[in-house]
Amino acid sequence: MTHTSQVVVIGGGQAGLAAGYHLRRLGLDFVILDAQITPGGAWQHTWDSLHLFSPAAYSSLPGRLMPTQIGETYPDAQHVVEYLTDYEKRYELPVERPVRVLGVHRDGPLLRVETDSGTWRARAVISATGAWWRPFLPAVSGRADFEGRQLHTVEYHSPDEFTGRRVVVVGGGNSGAQIAADLAHATQLTWVTQRPPSFLADDIDGRALFDTATARRRALDEGRTDTGGVASLGDIVAVPPVRAARDRGLLAARPMFSRLVPDGVEWADGTRSEADAIIWCTGFRPTLSHLTPLQLRGGRGRIATEGTRAVGEPRLHLLGYGDWTGPASATLIGVGRPAREAAREISALLTAGAT
Known part of the structure; x- marks a missing residue:
């Protein structure tokens, strides 16, 4: 038709x-x-x-x-x-x-x-x-060797299915921080980020982010200096659950590992962390x-x-x-x-x- x-x-x-x-x-x-x-x-x-x-x-x-x-x-x-x-x-x-x-x-x-x-x-x-x-998964050595469960942000629903399990959350953006905070109380959590997590000031939320993005676009359109936009403020909005987990010391991120092994992840210096599941919050x-x-x-x-x-x-x-x-x-x-x-x-x- x-x-x-x-x-x-x-x-x-x-x-x-x-x-x-x-x-x-x-x-x-x-x-x-x-x-x-x-x-x-x-x-x-x-x-x-x-x-x-x-x-x-x-x-x-x-x-x-x-x-x-x-x-x-x-x-x-x-x-x-x-x-x-x-x-x-x-x-x-x-x-x-x-x-x-x-x-x-x-x-x-x-x-x-x-x-x-x-x-x-x-x-x-x-x-x-x-x-x-269209979830993105980075090319990481050994991903096919890992014997536990791997899922992307789109497949995660709640911490209930991971209670008491060893979980690695990969990603230093808002989804990574929110899911890590969600899991921090009920699992053995390892949070891994490409660079140290950068939290926005606690009083900054979506209102300020929208104003900042708009101001940057206006400056660029008028040929003025790039203000840096939202990226200049940080990567993670400190919404209440994230803020609470961070303040309790539950969101201590580790640097990105170098490869996956059958029972977990391994860093370049040979240290390992065992894992039952890896959640890729990678955009x-x-x-x-x-x-x-x-x-x-x-x-x-x-x-x-x-x-x-x-x-x-x-x-x-x-x-x-x-x-x-x-x-x-x-x-x-x-x-x-x-x-x-x-x-x-x-x-x-x-x-x-x-x-």
Whole structure:
């Protein structure tokens, strides 16, 4: 079956919904194709104890403040899922699910979006698939030799399944610190980081991070000195559970090991730590395989963009993948502005094409 729409948005998580909000305000005809069975994007697949870095009011999509969660300064993931579900219904966003996009192709004046549920033809496409679906595992010697369990952040849910076990958590970012803190009380934990962990000041949360990222982008756009952005502040937001574990001395990180052995990990000096499980909190890569037919990939697997617009295909916009598609665009509060800019550019493109 073939469908037509002015705009196809690929991905029904926070970035796709923000795009839908602005497309609707501009009166454009669009559809959102979401591979998930239910609303909530990647938030419905996170670990149980995950909390936002910011209070609810500073974690909102355009047009609708996130309500506070009773008893929580920083809302948990389930609260975010409920918010996104309500947001989708409130604005009557046209989400089709589950629809998995297989590829986006040039088709004369249109873009052809092939899916497992038919074909859509559109004058513009917004790709908003995020990165959760493409976990990254580093090349480490001996990884195939380890006889215990190995899992990535995306597969971790709670400390219950590791109680009393020897667990190595690899990664010095926010997910590594939060999962290490989650496990610190119930397991024999070894936390391993590439460089010494750098905690942000305790009073810095997502509000300050968004302001800092925005200020850096403004400075770069105006030709001023690079402020360093969020990276200049540190790597880890000291949310309450992380702060508590750190202050109790439970988050003493060791440097990265050199290889895995059958029963654990080994450092360059020959010292070893036995392990029943290794959790790789080593990040993600953008989920862009559906754009392969357009042949736009550049260095580091990214697609060159001006703002959110793909340099090599002006009918394509990328939204929510990180600072290269808009300052803090991978966050709830940060995605609104680049979503608005993408919708406006697409509206101008469609208007120009109609004259």
